[in-house]
Amino acid sequence: MEVYFDNSSTTKPFSEVIDEVAFGMREFYGNPSxxxxxxxxxxxxxxxxxxxxxxxxxxxxxxxxxxxxGSEGNNSVLKGILKSxxxxxxxxxxxxxxxNTIKKLEDNKVKVTLLNINEDxxxxxxxxxxxxxxxxxxxxxxxxxxxxxxxxxxKAIGEIIKxxxxxxxxxxxxxxxxxxxxxxxxxxxxxxxTVSAHKFHGPKGVGFIYxxxxxxxxxxxxxxxxxxxxxxxxxxxxxxxGMSLASKMVNDKIDKNYKKVLEIKKIFIEKLKTxxxxxxxxxxNEDFSPYILNVSFKGVRGEVLLHFLEExxxxxxxxxxxSSKEREKIGGSYVLKAxxxxxxxxxxxxxxxxxxxxxxxxxxYLIDNLNKGLKFLRRKK
Amino acid sequence: xKQLILVKYAPEIFLKGLNRGKFERKxxxxxxxxxxxxxxxxxxxxxxxxxxxxxxxxxIKRISKVFGILEVCLVEEVEIDFNKIQEAALDKVTAAKxxxxxxxxxxxxxxxELNSMEVSRKVGGYVLNNYEGxxxxxxxxPEIVINIEIRxxxxxxxxxxxxxxxxxxxxxxMNGSTMLMLSGGIDSPVAGYLMAKRGVEVNCxxxxxxxxxxxxxxxxxxxxxxxxxxxxxxxNLYIVPFTExxxxxxxxxxxxxxxxxxxxxxxxxxxxxxxxxxxxxxCTGESIGxxxxxxxxxxxxxxxxxxxxxxxxxxxxxKTDIMDIARKIGTYETSILPYEDCCTIFVPKHPKTNxxxxxxxxxxxxxxxxxLVEKSIENIEVVTF
Numbered sequence: 098m099e100v101y102f103d104n105s106s107t108t109k110p111f112s113e114v115i116d117e118v119a120f121g122m123r124e125f126y127g128n129p130s131x132x133x134x135x136x137x138x139x140x141x142x143x144x145x146x147x148x149x150x151x152x153x154x155x156x157x158x159x160x161x162x163x164x165x166x167g168s169e170g171n172n173s174v175l176k177g178i179l180k181s182x183x184x185x186x187x188x189x190x191x192x193x194x195x196x197n198t199i200k201k202l203e204d205n206k207v208k209v210t211l212l213n214i215n216e217d218x219x220x221x222x223x224x225x226x227x228x229x230x231x232x233x234x235x236x237x238x239x240x241x242x243x244x245x246x247x248x249x250x251x252k253a254i255g256e257i258i259k260x261x262x263x264x265x266x267x268x269x270x271x272x273x274x275x276x277x278x279x280x281x282x283x284x285x286x287x288x289x290x291t292v293s294a295h296k297f298h299g300p301k302g303v304g305f306i307y308x309x310x311x312x313x314x315x316x317x318x319x320x321x322x323x324x325x326x327x328x329x330x331x332x333x334x335x336x337x338x339g340m341s342l343a344s345k346m347v348n349d350k351i352d353k354n355y356k357k358v359l360e361i362k363k364i365f366i367e368k369l370k371t372x373x374x375x376x377x378x379x380x381x382n383e384d385f386s387p388y389i390l391n392v393s394f395k396g397v398r399g400e401v402l403l404h405f406l407e408e409x410x411x412x413x414x415x416x417x418x419x420s421s422k423e424r425e426k427i428g429g430s431y432v433l434k435a436x437x438x439x440x441x442x443x444x445x446x447x448x449x450x451x452x453x454x455x456x457x458x459x460x461x462y463l464i465d466n467l468n469k470g471l472k473f474l475r476r477k478k
Numbered sequence: 479x480k481q482l483i484l485v486k487y488a489p490e491i492f493l494k495g496l497n498r499g500k501f502e503r504k505x506x507x508x509x510x511x512x513x514x515x516x517x518x519x520x521x522x523x524x525x526x527x528x529x530x531x532x533x534x535x536x537x538i539k540r541i542s543k544v545f546g547i548l549e550v551c552l553v554e555e556v557e558i559d560f561n562k563i564q565e566a567a568l569d570k571v572t573a574a575k576x577x578x579x580x581x582x583x584x585x586x587x588x589x590x591e592l593n594s595m596e597v598s599r600k601v602g603g604y605v606l607n608n609y610e611g612x613x614x615x616x617x618x619x620p621e622i623v624i625n626i627e628i629r630x631x632x633x634x635x636x637x638x639x640x641x642x643x644x645x646x647x648x649x650x651x652m653n654g655s656t657m658l659m660l661s662g663g664i665d666s667p668v669a670g671y672l673m674a675k676r677g678v679e680v681n682c683x684x685x686x687x688x689x690x691x692x693x694x695x696x697x698x699x700x701x702x703x704x705x706x707x708x709x710x711x712x713x714n715l716y717i718v719p720f721t722e723x724x725x726x727x728x729x730x731x732x733x734x735x736x737x738x739x740x741x742x743x744x745x746x747x748x749x750x751x752x753x754x755x756x757x758x759x760x761c762t763g764e765s766i767g768x769x770x771x772x773x774x775x776x777x778x779x780x781x782x783x784x785x786x787x788x789x790x791x792x793x794x795x796x797k798t799d800i801m802d803i804a805r806k807i808g809t810y811e812t813s814i815l816p817y818e819d820c821c822t823i824f825v826p827k828h829p830k831t832n833x834x835x836x837x838x839x840x841x842x843x844x845x846x847x848x849x850l851v852e853k854s855i856e857n858i859e860v861v862t863f
Contacts, residue, residue: 404689474689476725 100411100459104296105243105273105389105450111298111346114339118300121335128331130323139334146341153348154290155281156307162324163332166304167272168194169317170291173306173328174268175199175237177314181206184232188212188220190432191239192270208232217384218247218436222257229261236265240280241273244416244432244448246379246389248278255286272296272304276347277355277388282307289314294336298452299343303336347453354453359387361455366390368464372471376442378433390449393433393442394467397474402447405470411463414448482521483529483537484551484634485509488646491546505546505649511711512540523629528553538642543709545675547644551625553636558590558628563597564604566635567624571605571613574637576621578614579605583626590628597626647675650710654758655679656789657748660715662698662817665763665792667706667809668800672791673761674710681757682706682713683748685720690824695817700861705809707863716751717859720744723850724824730844734830737771738779739842745783746851752786754855759787765800766793770829779833 101109110118125142127135147158164170171194179185179202187195189211199209210228213221220238229236236258241248251269258265266288271280275290276297282290290307294300308314312327320329347354363381369392378391394402399415406413416430433443449463491501506520506527518531531537534552542550556566571579583597592600601624602615623638658670660682674680684699700715707713720743727739748760764772771780781788792800804810 400692401690404692408689470689476729 098410098459098462100455100462102449102451102455102459102463103412103414104452105448106414107295107301108298108452110295110300110339111343113346114299114343117342118335118339121338125334125338129334130321130331142334143332143337146337149341150292150305150344151307153276153280153344154307155283156290157310159325160307160310160312161305162308162327163303163305163337164324164328165302165333166295167192167270167291167293170293170304170306171195171237171270172198173314173317174289174291175202175235176317178235178266178268179207182208182232183234184208184210184230185235185237186210186212186225186228186233187237188214188239188435190214190218190242190244190435191237192243192272195237195239195270214435216437217380218242218245218432219384220249220254222250222253225254226257226261229258229265233262233265235268237268237270239270239273241271241278241386241389242432243273243389244430244446245391245436246273246386246450248274248384248386251280251285251287259286273386273389276344276351278386279351282309294340294343297343297347299340300336303333303340305340350453355387357453358451358455361451361457361460362387362390364457365449365460365464368460372464372467374475376438378436378438378442378446388451390451391433392447392449393438394445394447394471395441397445397471399444399446401474402445402467402470405474406463406466409462409466411466414450416443416446416448480530480555481534482553482555482634483531483534483541484549484553484636485527485529485541485547486549486551486644487527488546488548488644488648490648501546501649501652504652505544508544508546508650508711509541512544513537516540523631526627526629526634542642542644544650545645545647545677545709546649548646549644550642551636552640552642553625553627553634556633556635558587558631558633560592560597560600563626563628563633563635564601566633567601567626568605568608570624570635570637570640571609571622574622574639577612578616578620579622579624580615580617580620581605581624581626583628585628587628587630597628601626645675645709648677650674650677651679653677655681655756656759656761657752657755657757658682658761659744659748659763660684660699660702661763662695662702662813662815663763664804664810664813665765665768665800667702667763667813668803668807669761669763669789669791670706671709671803671807671809673789674706678759680706680710680713680761681716681755683716683718683751685718685744685747687721687724687824688719690721690724692817698812698815698817700863701812702809703861704863705807705812709807713863714755715861715863717861718747718751718854719857720854723854726845726850728824731841733826734828735833735838735841736824736826737829738776738833738838740824741771741776741780742783742838742842743847743851745780745788746847747854749783749785750851750855751858759789760784761789761791763792764790765795765797768797770831773831775832775834779835779838782835782839 125139127139129140129143147161151158151161175198213224238249258267268289269287270291272293275292288309293304316327318329323329366381374395376393379385403415430446433446494501516533518529521528538550554566556562581598581602583594585594625636627634656673656678658680660666670680682703686696703713703715723743731739
């Protein structure tokens with residue numbers, strides 16, 4: 098039996114999406130920048146896709162800029178806004194494409210404030226309010242954290258920014274939330290949004306940024322004038338078509354899927370209660386995405402449990418790799434570290450991430466094998 | 479004018495006396511095996527061995543990895559005619575870039591009208607007179623060295639630019655066999671290379687502990703064996719399931735003796751495998767003082783379990799020198815990939831650095847040693863490269 102519980106890492110593309118991509122490669126091969134009809138046909142197709150994607154977040158179609166995915170999007174926003182001497186506010190458990198970019202920017206005299214987070218992973222809103230200064234140009238927050246699944250209150254964050262500054266913009270890394278948790282960029286006062294297709298059953302290597310008009314981003318990738326001069330390079334039309342179809346399919350059923358996945362997560366947590374010496378790092382309440390469940394299994398190493406489970410066809414993820422060099426560098430998952438877990442809890446952290454096609458039998462199969470694995474691996478005194 | 483590949487044997491072969499023929503034949507066989515897939519002809523001209531082929535670059539690349547060879551030279555074959563020889567030498571000097579040169583002549587053909595020194599002098603003069611530009615003779619440290627060999631059938635001319643260094647050593651497979659304990663680290667592949675270089679046939683054993691060690695770690699070891707196989711003939715890799723033994727040791731023995739007892743089991747299993755497959759010795763990448771288990775006491779304790787010679791080619795080498803060899807032979811980049819071959823769960827926090835043999839033997843009595851060894855051997859996976 099193959100049980101895929103690693104959807105936060107990537108998702109299996111819908112078969113309709115695969116067909117759409119193949120269709121796109123055959124029928125829309127013209128370069129949208131070409132002056133002739135073939136180019137125009139492709140350009141029109143891109144426009145259709147922009148409309149679909151923008152509707153899902155209540156943006157307008159010319160606020161959508163296609164790129165290669167989340168990492169590029171995060172780089173584009175940060176590097177395109179933060180000049181020397183400016184101030185950025187963010188969290189200590191952002192994705193590495195944010196945190197590593199920040200390291201480079203700090204070398205270039207950009208100031209960074211990392212917000213305090215509580216043991217559930219929610220940011221301290223008071224701290225946010227007090228951190229905003231005249232130099233603050235950007236607040237960058239991930240909507241849903243990819244390791245533990247905690248959801249930040251974007252509306253509250255947007256409010257605080259609006260009330261305390263006229264120049265600070267809000268960037269939201271929505272890679273784990275787009276198509277899963279409703280997003281309304283107008284309502285939430287969001288200026289930039291990063292999205293990646295392969296997290297919602299779309300193809301890999303394609304994504305988009307939403308940028309509120311009027312746009313003041315300095316382009317990351319220079320060249321031709323594609324994407325209104327924001328991102329050069331001939332667009333990946335088949336990928337974009339696949340992404341738009343995937344977006345439509347998930348957003349049309351966003352509430353239905355949410356409830357379905359929440360059920361799975363709840364059943365899982367119920368059954369976990371029978372296992373000793375664990376810590377559940379993601380609750381089943383509305384502060385957490387139902388798509389992610391992080392559990393620490395004390396007394397075992399995450400990667401070892403992962404390999405044990407894969408023998409039975411079960412695929413999960415861990416921030417705690419076996420490689421001792423990696424461990425020394427980051428001391429295990431930096432996210433679990435940021436919410437204050439102990440060494441033992443960090444070492445045994447496993448992330449289960451669901452999609453709308455996971456079933457209850459799969460959870461039972463997993464629990465069975467978890468029990469077997471823990472019995473075997475916890476033998477060591 | 480034709481191009482040939484001249485293969486110069488490592489000088490040690492000439493010391494083999496009555497066995498020299500055997501060594502030469504083995505070396506020729508090894509070269510022929512390495513050139514599989516390339517159309518090549520072997521030519522012998524009075525004590526020199528040449529290979530005639532169109533694919534000179536690829537052939538030279540492969541041959542330079544065969545042990546027992548000092549140099550591989552791309553030479554011009556010239557008729558035995560002094561004028562032609564001079565011209566060839568001049569061409570070579572012109573093609574090489576430099577401001578000083580020297581001619582070295584070896585005249586094996588006793589019918590040739592001039593002797594070696596005369597040839598060198600005359601050719602040197604011809605080059606000085608006809609070279610376009612500035613050039614001088616320097617017999618001590620010339621930038622360009624031209625070799626001229628006058629054999630019975632042809633003369634051969636080449637410059638130092640045409641020379642590729644060989645891997646030296648002795649022909650592979652002439653000096654018995656060994657079972658190398660191959661881990662994914664930097665040291666053991668180097669140990670295997672050094673044994674192979676002395677002509678010892680190398681077989682490898684790798685201890686795998688699923689689920690503590692990943693498939694990637696296993697793939698890394700396979701990749702290392704593949705790289706070693708470029709220098710030898712086929713290599714057999716025996717993959718031994720080790721998890722049960724490790725778990726048993728953890729259950730029943732003291733934590734600080736874990737690594738040492740593990741190494742004793744590894745030695746036992748390697749020797750048992752060597753016995754089953756008729757292999758003369760075992761080999762490890764241990765170097766004294768490098769890590770906690772490789773102190774003198776530690777080595778005495780693990781050596782205790784071997785029933786045949788246990789070779790440790792790196793025993794007196796510094797880590798930096800080992801790393802240099804690893805880079806040279808192409809295993810370094812693979813060895814440093816971060817897939818651990820032994821989960822750090824099995825590394826005691828404070829390992830014993832001075833274990834005493836009788837205490838360890840006593841501790842081991844708690845385990846069913848023979849049973850564990852037998853079971854692991856029954857379940858080996860064999861891969862050949």
